[in-house]
Structures are given as structure tokens and as C-alpha cells.
Amino acid sequence: MTTATATKTWKRQDFASDQDVRWCPGCGDYVVLSAVHRTLAAIGRGPHENVFISGIGCSSRFPYYLGTYGFHSVHGRAPAIASGVKVCRPDLSVWIVTGDGDGLSIGANHLLHVLRRNIDVNVLLFNNRIYGLTKGQYSPASEQGKVTKTSPMGSIEQPINPLSFAIASQATFVARTYDADPKHVAAILQRAAQHKGVSFVEIYQNCKIFNDGTFNAVTNRDVRSDRIVFLEHGKPLTFGALGNKGITLNGVDPVVVEFEPGNPPADLLVHDETASVGLSFLLTRLAHPDFPEAMGVFRAVEKPVYEDELHAQIAKARENSKDTSLHALLRRGAETWTIKPPAAEGEAVRGEVESLGDALEEVGPEKDSYIADLDEDEGVPEGVARVLGTELSELTSDSDTVRVSADTPIGQVLEEMRAGDALATVLVCAEDDKIVGIVTERDLLHRIPDGVDLKTAPITIVMTPNPETLEPSDTVAHALNFAGARGYRRVLVVSEEGVTVLTVGDLLDFIRTSAP
Numbered sequence: 001m002t003t004a005t006a007t008k009t010w011k012r013q014d015f016a017s018d019q020d021v022r023w024c025p026g027c028g029d030y031v032v033l034s035a036v037h038r039t040l041a042a043i044g045r046g047p048h049e050n051v052f053i054s055g056i057g058c059s060s061r062f063p064y065y066l067g068t069y070g071f072h073s074v075h076g077r078a079p080a081i082a083s084g085v086k087v088c089r090p091d092l093s094v095w096i097v098t099g100d101g102d103g104l105s106i107g108a109n110h111l112l113h114v115l116r117r118n119i120d121v122n123v124l125l126f127n128n129r130i131y132g133l134t135k136g137q138y139s140p141a142s143e144q145g146k147v148t149k150t151s152p153m154g155s156i157e158q159p160i161n162p163l164s165f166a167i168a169s170q171a172t173f174v175a176r177t178y179d180a181d182p183k184h185v186a187a188i189l190q191r192a193a194q195h196k197g198v199s200f201v202e203i204y205q206n207c208k209i210f211n212d213g214t215f216n217a218v219t220n221r222d223v224r225s226d227r228i229v230f231l232e233h234g235k236p237l238t239f240g241a242l243g244n245k246g247i248t249l250n251g252v253d254p255v256v257v258e259f260e261p262g263n264p265p266a267d268l269l270v271h272d273e274t275a276s277v278g279l280s281f282l283l284t285r286l287a288h289p290d291f292p293e294a295m296g297v298f299r300a301v302e303k304p305v306y307e308d309e310l311h312a313q314i315a316k317a318r319e320n321s322k323d324t325s326l327h328a329l330l331r332r333g334a335e336t337w338t339i340k341p342p343a344a345e346g347e348a349v350r351g352e353v354e355s356l357g358d359a360l361e362e363v364g365p366e367k368d369s370y371i372a373d374l375d376e377d378e379g380v381p382e383g384v385a386r387v388l389g390t391e392l393s394e395l396t397s398d399s400d401t402v403r404v405s406a407d408t409p410i411g412q413v414l415e416e417m418r419a420g421d422a423l424a425t426v427l428v429c430a431e432d433d434k435i436v437g438i439v440t441e442r443d444l445l446h447r448i449p450d451g452v453d454l455k456t457a458p459i460t461i462v463m464t465p466n467p468e469t470l471e472p473s474d475t476v477a478h479a480l481n482f483a484g485a486r487g488y489r490r491v492l493v494v495s496e497e498g499v500t501v502l503t504v505g506d507l508l509d510f511i512r513t514s515a516p
């Protein structure tokens with residue numbers, strides 16, 4: 001519901017459009033269109049204050065036939081678009097027009113969310129239990145056994161009951177009407193429009209061409225008084241041409257009872273639009289032939305409205321924030337992180353290798369055998385395989401290393417580095433000279449805990465223990481991928497002669513000077 005802002009009186013004609021209406025003669029959609037014209041005039045908001053948003057289907061042609069704003073949108077997506085419109089322009093009266101195919105098949109997910117969020121829009125679901133526009137396929141609302149072109153042996157699916165769906169989705173206003181009673185349609189639409197929060201109205205609508213008479217057993221003039229129970233808030237559920245039938249409860253089950261006209265039993269169920277969800281749900285399950293089908297407002301409760309809450313949050317966030325610019329938002333806090341790619345596993349996928357860069361990407365750490373084939377690939381620069389396949393034993397390194405024992409204080413290591421190459425790699429060795437850890441300048445910058453005494457704290461507290469090592473027979477390609485995948489800037493090559501530290505710079509230098 002959005003209150004009228006203008007004092008002008010509107011007429012039905014003000015809401016008509018200049019478009020030719022293209023529904024089949026006798027289609028129930030005409031009745032609803034006329035009721036909508038009447039309702040909009042009665043509500044008193046101008047055409048410019050209403051927006052009708054539809055999906056795809058015969059019923060979804062609705063916006064063309066109204067002089068309001070409109071959007072004939074995407075199949076099943078009217079709720080998403082309407083949500084956006086209402087959130088941005090809460091002052092507008094927003095209507096969704098959908099069918100049982102559009103709203104309960106492809107668009108059921110979107111419908112669910114607009115209902116549970118309680119966005120203040122009015123949903124009109126035209127239920128003709130068929131896909132009309134596409135010429136008569138069965139829909140999610142078609143009854144079991146329904147024979148159509150897509151269910152030639154009869155539908156084997158349980159149909160969706162739109163009102164059960166709406167109540168289960170926590171809609172705050174749920175109603176049903178039928179196209180054979182234009183006044184009832186207009187009255188229900190007006191109630192829906194007045195409701196603050198989401199309103200869901202199922203309209204039994206006859207598809208003259210592909211599902212003619214689907215609701216006749218309930219809505220035909222000569223049977224309806226015995227087969228429809230009209231819901232009125234605060235009144236007992238009675239029906240019947242003679243006014244002699246009613247609904248009571250036996251535990252949680254509804255029961256039809258007959259009584260002397262004018263003398264109803266005291267325990268008839270009294271309709272309460274604000275009753276528990278369970279009771280509203282129960283009314284949606286009343287179905288012919290065991291029960292009369294209910295028409296009217298099943299449920300109308302007040303709950304906080306989505307767009308109100310959202311705008312309140314926005315206002316609060318603005319109030320609490322000194323700088324509301326996007327720039328400030330993006331730079332707020334230090335909540336960034338870096339994700340290192342995991343080491344490649346399994347076989348490398350061979351694609352087109354046209355350059356040295358491509359070749360490097362193609363070769364995984366364990367894929368040295370692939371090197372042998374590289375030269376055969378068309379377009380691989382000659383000699384690439386030779387360079388990438390060179391064993392690490394062939395490479396030389398300019399990097400300095402400092403060897404220390406595990407109990408060496410951090411301060412002493414720093415002294416040694418200062419005396420030599422400040423970027424030297426520190427190898428922490430056990431008594432048998434085996435490497436037990438590695439320390440880089442990055443570790444010394446970032447890993448020394450606050451307040452630690454550098455004169456006594458051992459180097460082991462900042463080292464990376466048991467570093468992964470390579471063998472002299474590993475290749476340049478392997479070393480580059482190994483370092484790249486793990487984010488290392490140097491690799492340790494361990495041979496019987498000792499340890500060589502190769503930096504990524506060493507590897508690239510080798511490629512630069514050897515590449516064809």
C-alpha cells in the first residue's frame with residue numbers, strides 16, 4: 001500500500017491504454033483487466049504512480065493494456081525487477097502480473113523471495129492451469145491426469161497449490177478470486193492494494209482456447225453457492241444454496257457439516273485473517289469435490305516491510321559513517337588477502353604452445369617428460385625444449401648463503417648477514433650438516449615476534465623448517481613452476497656436493513641468455 005498523493009479524482013478510462021487487446025475472445029483476462037481499471041480508479045493514485053511488471057505469457061501482456069508505467073519483462077523474473085523498482089521508488093504502487101507457468105515454473109524461486117521478504121508489491125497470479133501463450137502444455141498447477149501435448153498420457157505430477165505456496169513462503173496477504181465474478185475480483189484487488197506488505201492474489205482464470213472450463217465445477221453460476229465458501233473476517237464459514245452447510249474442525253482436520261438453515265452449530269470455524277499460518281494453510285487445502293473451495297482473503301497480517309527496513313539501515317549506516325563515498329568504502333579496513341595457487345597436480349593439459357610463456361604455463365612441476373615432446377609442437381620456438389629442459393646442475397648461482405646452527409641467536413645471524421650479503425639465504429643446519437630450516441630476509445622482516453631479545457632468541461623461531469628441495473637432475477621448467485606455484489623466490493638444489501640456492505632471478509637469467 002502506498003497512500004494517494006494527489007487530490008484529483010481518477011476514472012477507469014484514465015488507466016486504459018491505446019493498445020489493441022490481443023487476448024482470445026472469451027479469455028478470462030478481459031475480466032481482470034476491467035477490474036484492475038476499476039480498482040486503480042477507486043484507489044485514487046494516478047497512472048503515473050502505478051507500475052505493472054509482468055513476466056511472459058498471455059496474462060503477462062497486461063502492461064500493454066494499462067496507461068500506467070509498465071514492464072513486460074523476462075520469463076519468471078517480474079518479482080526480481082519489481083523488487084528493484086519498489087526498493088528504489090517506494091512511493092510507487094508496484095504490481096506484478098504473472099501466470100501459473102511464469103510464476104510457479106521458471107519463476108517460482110523469484111516468487112518465493114518476493115513473498116518471504118514482504119516487499120510492498122501486489123502479485124496477481126492468473127491461474128488457468130495451463131501454458132496458454134505456448135498453446136496448451138501442462139503447467140505446475142495442472143491437475144494430475146491432465147492430458148496435454150506435453151503430457152499425452154496424463155500428468156503424473158502433484159500440482160502446486162498457489163495459495164499453499166504463498167502461505168508457506170510467509171506472504172502477509174493472501175487471497176483468491178475468480179474471473180466469473182468481476183465484482184469479487186475488484187473487491188479483492190482493492191484489499192490487496194491497501195495492504196502494507198506483499199499481497200498475493202490467485203485469480204482462477206479461464207483459458208477459453210486451451211483449458212476451457214477448468215474451474216467450471218466450482219465457479220459455474222449454478223453450482224458455486226454449494227462449492228465456494230466465501231471468507232469473511234470474523235464470520236463463521238458457511239455455504240450452500242440454502243445456507244445450511246458449514247465447516248468445523250475435527251482436531252486439525254476440516255469437516256463439512258449440515259444444519260437447519262438459520263440454526264448453525266456453535267462450533268463452526270470462524271474466519272480470522274490474522275490466525276496462525278497453520279489455519280490459513282488449512283483453508284488453502286479445501287478442494288472440490290470433498291470441500292467447497294475458499295474465495296476471499298485467507299490471510300492479512302502486518303509485518304515489517306522490506307524496503308522500510310532497508311532504507312532505515314541505509315540511513316543508519318550513513319549516520320555512522322563519516323565518509324560515505326564509494327572510494328572510502330572500498331578502502332575501509334585492511335581486509336584483503338592473497339590466495340596462492342596450489343601446486344599443480346596430475347598431467348599437464350597440452351594446448352597450443354606458441355611461445356616460451358605458453359610453454360612455461362603448459363609444463364607442470366612433475367611434467368619433465370613433456371619437455372621431450374615440446375620441440376615437436378608446431379609453433380614452439382626452436383630450442384625452447386632445450387632451454388626449459390636443462391638440468392639444474394648446469395646452472396650457476398650468484399646467491400650468497402650463510403650457514404648457521406639451530407641455536408644461533410637471531411642477532412648473530414643479522415650480524416653475519418650485515419657483514420656479507422644482506423640478501424643472503426640463511427641455511428639452518430643440524431650437527432650432521434643436514435639442512436633443517438631456511439631463513440630469508442622476508443622472515444627476518446616479518447616473523448620476529450615483538451619484544452624478543454635478539455641476543456638470545458634462536459634463529460629457529462623465524463625459520464621455515466624442513467624446506468622442500470629440488471635435485472640437480474630437475475629441470476629449469478620444473479624449478480620455475482615449483483617456485484611459482486608455492487610463491488617461493490628461491491629454490492634449494494641439494495646434491496652430494498652440497499646445497500645450491502637458485503633464485504628465480506638466476507633461472508630467468510639462464511633463460512634470457514640461453515633462449516633461442
Ligand SMILES: Cc1ncc(C[n+]2csc(CCOP(=O)(O)OP(=O)(O)O)c2C)c(N)n1
Pocket residue numbers: 056057058059060075098099100101102103106126128130131132133134139
Ligand atoms: C526462457 C523461456 N522459456 C520458455 C518460454 C516459453 N514460454 C512462454 S510463456 C510460457 C508459459 C506461460 O504460461 P503461464 O504463465 O501460465 O501464462 P499464460 O500464457 O497461460 O497466461 C512459456 C513456457 C519462454 N518464453 N522463455
Ligand code: SF4
Pocket residue numbers: 022023024026027028029058059128132133206207208209210
Ligand atoms: S490462449 Fe488462453 S489464456 Fe491465452 S489469450 Fe487465449 S484464452 Fe486467454
